[in-house]
Amino acid sequence: MSDATYGFDTLAVHAGARPDPTTGARNTPIYQTTAYVFRDADHAAALFNLQEVGFIYSRLTNPTVAVLQERVATLEGGVGAVCCSSGHAAQIMALFPLMSPGKNVVVSTRLYGGTVTQMTQTIKRFGWSAKFVDFDDLDAIRDAIDDDTRAVFCESIANPGGYITDLRAVADVADAAGLPLIVDNTSATPYLCRPIEHGATLVVHSLTKYLTGNGSVTGGVVVDSGTFDWSASDKFPSLSASEPAYHGLKFHETFGPLAFTFHGIAIGLRDLGMTLNPQAAHYTLMGIETLGLRMEKHVSNARKIANWLEQDDRVNYVTYAGLESSPYFNRVEQVCPRGAGSLFTFAVKGGYEACMKLIDSLEIFSHVANLGDTRSLIIHSASTTHRQLDENQQRAAGADPEVVRVSIGIEDPDDLIADLDQALAKATA
Numbered sequence: 001m002s003d004a005t006y007g008f009d010t011l012a013v014h015a016g017a018r019p020d021p022t023t024g025a026r027n028t029p030i031y032q033t034t035a036y037v038f039r040d041a042d043h044a045a046a047l048f049n050l051q052e053v054g055f056i057y058s059r060l061t062n063p064t065v066a067v068l069q070e071r072v073a074t075l076e077g078g079v080g081a082v083c084c085s086s087g088h089a090a091q092i093m094a095l096f097p098l099m100s101p102g103k104n105v106v107v108s109t110r111l112y113g114g115t116v117t118q119m120t121q122t123i124k125r126f127g128w129s130a131k132f133v134d135f136d137d138l139d140a141i142r143d144a145i146d147d148d149t150r151a152v153f154c155e156s157i158a159n160p161g162g163y164i165t166d167l168r169a170v171a172d173v174a175d176a177a178g179l180p181l182i183v184d185n186t187s188a189t190p191y192l193c194r195p196i197e198h199g200a201t202l203v204v205h206s207l208t209k210y211l212t213g214n215g216s217v218t219g220g221v222v223v224d225s226g227t228f229d230w231s232a233s234d235k236f237p238s239l240s241a242s243e244p245a246y247h248g249l250k251f252h253e254t255f256g257p258l259a260f261t262f263h264g265i266a267i268g269l270r271d272l273g274m275t276l277n278p279q280a281a282h283y284t285l286m287g288i289e290t291l292g293l294r295m296e297k298h299v300s301n302a303r304k305i306a307n308w309l310e311q312d313d314r315v316n317y318v319t320y321a322g323l324e325s326s327p328y329f330n331r332v333e334q335v336c337p338r339g340a341g342s343l344f345t346f347a348v349k350g351g352y353e354a355c356m357k358l359i360d361s362l363e364i365f366s367h368v369a370n371l372g373d374t375r376s377l378i379i380h381s382a383s384t385t386h387r388q389l390d391e392n393q394q395r396a397a398g399a400d401p402e403v404v405r406v407s408i409g410i411e412d413p414d415d416l417i418a419d420l421d422q423a424l425a426k427a428t429a
């Protein structure tokens, strides 16, 4: 079942899944197998030639993972998806078919800390580079794009401050330059924001966060909109030109709108091997069934807590985009109409020392480097997740040394407020 005319919550439970044809098992079984028996020699040859779609080996495809791929693709409004072993793997898998040595990606300064490090340091080993600009400044994005640019990359609701990107405006800039826009939709989830509807070409997720939703899995996914014309220029030869590893097959010519997805499996997973395991896919499928319910509670809790913090004189400011005082408030309606998520930062009076005391005094909030858990989480980004950045980069990202980042869970909001209240008292005593 993957009929896009059903509502979001119906698709979150059913898309991609059907009762097991041999046993009738209603929940998607965990296909804990490495390999699949071929019907005969011709079947094996056809699969290896990409003439027939089927299961060969679980580094490439697995039936449990395939259900998850179809479910996320459906929820995002894409044509296909490729799961991989983590959110960071998904980012490499998204860039891999587009980039080659000497090429660059134009990226937002407001990103998950690990992504900043991946883009500033690690991708250089591949001969790729990233140009960081403020994505609120469209001219800066235009100016950064050059002949060697192959993609534009940002987050929908951006880490750590919960800032909202004007996806439509950024997509128009990418479009005018003939480039794909990649949106990391981890903090929003497709329940709050569907980047493809705002012009994104590819959507990446860390499944680790809200999609699984309970802090038990590491995983990632790349969703393909199927709308980009990879053959319109000679910039994307991996997709438009002959592929020597498949006897000269051209992915875009052969697979049309599914070119990126097929390339992701047939080349990306085959050769990079960043595969999601079926156990992790199973936990994520169970998590996604309750995505809508959880996101409603995450958002309503975040609203209450952000409002409470903003009115407290032990707090200097709160960055939640769902607050009327936020410069991003007017983007909520357009980009994520069901709410601004549950991730934001706040500045504690007393600066760094007070932040540390606050974190150590909390009882319900967990001090961890994660987000999008049912549990409420807190961290001091500048000294942890954004530690590899210099102070200018930290401030540009919104990870100022005097703020803490929270990911508001689905507990009782009054308990969370009481916990913050007692910890703020200790932190500012």
Ligand SMILES: *Cc1c(COP(=O)(O)O)cnc(C)c1O
Residues within 6 Å of the ligand: 086, 087, 088, 089, 112, 114, 115, 155, 159, 184, 186, 187, 205, 206, 207, 208, 209, 218, 219, 220, 371
């Ligand atoms: C966590 C996260 C990532 C990285 O995902 P992993 O699953 O930890 O590799 C990327 N982007 C955002 C926005 C994240 O929150």
